[in-house]
Amino acid sequence: MPYRRLPNTDAxxxxxxxxxxxxxxxxxxxxxxxxxxxxxxLQKFLPPFENTIQLQRQSMASQNKKSKDYNEAVRKARTxxxxxxxxxxxxxxxxxxxxxxxxxxxLATNESxxxxxxxxxxxxxxxxRIIEGEEFRIRKGGSPITNPTIAVVKVRFENFVEEDNxxxxxxxxxxxxTERTGDMRREADEIILEIWNEIEATYASLPxxxxxxxxxxxxxxxxxxxxxxxxxxxxxxxxSDVTDKNLLF
Numbered sequence: 001m002p003y004r005r006l007p008n009t010d011a012x013x014x015x016x017x018x019x020x021x022x023x024x025x026x027x028x029x030x031x032x033x034x035x036x037x038x039x040x041x042l043q044k045f046l047p048p049f050e051n052t053i054q055l056q057r058q059s060m061a062s063q064n065k066k067s068k069d070y071n072e073a074v075r076k077a078r079t080x081x082x083x084x085x086x087x088x089x090x091x092x093x094x095x096x097x098x099x100x101x102x103x104x105x106x107l108a109t110n111e112s113x114x115x116x117x118x119x120x121x122x123x124x125x126x127x128x129r130i131i132e133g134e135e136f137r138i139r140k141g142g143s144p145i146t147n148p149t150i151a152v153v154k155v156r157f158e159n160f161v162e163e164d165n166x167x168x169x170x171x172x173x174x175x176x177x178t179e180r181t182g183d184m185r186r187e188a189d190e191i192i193l194e195i196w197n198e199i200e201a202t203y204a205s206l207p208x209x210x211x212x213x214x215x216x217x218x219x220x221x222x223x224x225x226x227x228x229x230x231x232x233x234x235x236x237x238x239x240s241d242v243t244d245k246n247l248l249f
Contacts, residue, residue, distance in 0.1 A: 002212065002222040002223055002224045002225075003222065003223060003225070004196065004200075004215075004220055004221060004222050004223075005221050005222075005223050006189065006192060006193065006196075007189075007192060007221075010053050010181075010185065013049075013185065013188045013189070013192065014049075014050060014053070015219070016192050016219050016221075017042060017045075017046050017049075017188065017191070017192065018046070019218065019219030020034070020042065020195055020218055020219055021039075021042055021043065021046060023217065023218050023219070024039050024042075033198065033199040033202040033203065033214070033215075033218060034195050034198040034199055034202070034218075035198060038191075038194065038195055038198060041191060042191060042195070045184075045187065045188070045191060048184070049184045049187075049188055052177065052180050052181050052184055053181060055177050056174070056177035056178055056180075056181045059170065059173050059174040059177050060174055062170055063167075063170045063171065063174050066163075066166065066167065066170060067167075069163060070163045070164070070166075070167045073156075073159050073160040073162075073163035073164070074120075074123065074160055074163075074164075076156045076159070076160070077123060077127060077156045077157050077159070077160035078117045078123060079156075080148050080152065080153045080156040080157070081117060081123070081126060081127055081130055081153060081156075081157065082114050082117065083147075083148055084130060084134075084145065084148055084150070084153050085105070085107075085114050085115075085130065086114065087145055087146075087147060087148075088101065088102070088105075088145050089102075089112040091145065092112070093112070097143075101137070101142075104133035104134065104136060104137045104142075105129050105130050105133035105134070106126075106129040106133065120164060123160065124161065124164070127153075127157040127160070127161075130150075130153065131150060131153065131154050131157060134150040134153075135150065138150075195218075196215075196218075196220050199214075199215055199218045199220060200215055200220070203215060
């Protein structure tokens with residue numbers, strides 16, 4: 001006997017719900033295989049469920065589309081900050097600036113290594129230190145570091161911060177829609193299970209093949225197990241193109 005399989009994707013869930021709803025429009029209420037109460041619940045649930053799925057997909061598409069801009073902003077901010085620190089260290093190595101210059105940026109005066117800028121938090125933290133430190137040093141009468149200047153570094157950094165904020169907003173929106181869709185997905189599964197149970201109960205007294213066909217008209221999906229498929233094929237009449245050899249004599 002075939003077994004039914006509940007939908008496991010959003011597209012399959014929508015198809016199952018819409019099929020049942022369309023059947024409710026075609027068949028008079030007294031002939032329907034499920035209750036009027038179920039129709040009302042379905043009509044109330046389906047539009048917001050479909051809308052939430054669409055909003056989640058749109059949010060994810062926007063996130064994927066903007067990820068290229070975000071990654072590029074991160075790369076440029078990291079590159080310009082790294083170059084600025086290296087140029088400053090080279091000026092100290094040449095003797096153009098004292099080693100104490102590093103203290104303006106929150107760096108150890110006796111180390112010339114570039115701090116880690118791998119994470120967003122590190123990039124934001126060190127970016128602010130470097131920019132504020134250089135601006136303060138210039139106000140104190142220090143000669144500006146060039147190639148890149150702090151003004152150029154600041155433009156790249158602020159562009160990154162703007163992209164980072166937008167990126168986090170998109171992530172939050174996608175997360176919220178995903179959570180909402182997950183909750184509604186569970187409700188959709190409950191509704192489908194309830195409706196399919198009602199339909200099967202309505203046709204429970206019919207012969208198997210008739211019952212199966214009636215239920216499938218409402219969108220219930222049935223599958224045969226492997227051994228059942230093999231038995232079905234074995235039971236089918238075999239067509240043969242071979243002529244009875246006895247007729248040749």
